[in-house]
Amino acid sequence: MSAVAVLRLPLETDLSGFLALLKRMGVPCRVSEESGQQVLWVPDTLAAQVRELYARFPQGDPDAPIEGEVVSATPVRRFGSLREAPFTALMLLLTLVVFAITWGGENLETIRWLSFADYGITEEYLYFADLGHTLDSGQWWRLFTPMLVHFGWLHLAMNSLWYWELGRRVEAHQGRFALLGFTLLFALVSNLAQYVFGGVGIFGGLSGVLYGLLGHCWLYQKLAPNPAYRLPPGVVGLMLVWLLVCLSGLVTALGLGAIANAAHVGGLLIGCATGVLGGWLARRR
Missing domain, CATH: 1.20.1540.10 (Rhomboid-like)
Known part of the structure; x- marks a missing residue:
């Protein structure tokens, strides 16, 4: 079983919530920096599932308690106020x-x-x-x-x-x-x-x-x-x-x-x- 790169994202993208979700699910992963991007590596057998999981929960699992903390119930929305619209x-x-x-x-x-x-x-x-x-x-x-x-x-x-x-x-x-x-x-x-x-x-x-x-x-x-x-x-x-x-x-x-x-x-x-x-x-x- 080898590791493959499943995500290549800008350095400013916050992956902490998603990494916490992978940790809770027991998915082996690591993040490296390459050419000004952060790259997420997971086992090749789990690559498709991790990509799908990120598409659904880029901020992490909204309901899962992780190490005594509760992840926000909804992703941070930047479109809620009158000033922003x-x-x-x-x-x-x-x-x-x-x-x-x-x-x-x-x-x-x-x-x-x-x-x-x-x-x-x-x-x-x-x-x-x-x-x-x-x-x-x-x-x-x-x-x-x-x-x-x-x-x-x-x-x-x-x-x-x-x-x-x-x-x-x-x-x-x-x-x-x-x-x-x-x-x-x-x-x-x-x-x-x-x-x-x-x-x-x-x-x-x-x-x-x-x-x-x-x-x-x-x-x-x-x-x-x-x-x-x-x-x-x-x-x-x-x-x-x-x-x-x-x-x-x-x-x-x-x-x-x-x-x-x-x-x-x-x-x-x-x-x-x-x-x-x-x-x-x-x-x-």
């Missing part, structure tokens, strides 16, 4: 302002300037312009601004909570400009999907962006595990089940409102695509 907070503030000026989604005159397609208002009907006319008139902001419109406090609260939970993770791990780019990209794709497959109408909310962020974090984490994108157990399953429930038409049939299903699916698909690409690039690095 300024763009996430700014987006939520912007949606709150829009919620106020649209009277919670009831002021059609105000929503008209933020909707995907422009429309005219009469006493009984809304008359929508087609997308070509909207873009020809230079109103490109409409491709993105429906994400800021919410209909009712519950709609706003749920979307805001999920954007805070997912957005701050992306901002912490990939930066505020990445979050800005993803937010705009996911809004564009989800809005276009809803317009093409859902038909002309008034729709809005951050939910298409949220499904994009969910798909991004989910698959990025599969390819390049990191603490920021390690979502609580069951979150992905819960969101996917909710998506299927909405697609079934049950929510609308119960009178709980119309659901922009095409926006959800479009956001999820583009988010999965960016997650695969980002995770693959991070893994190569």
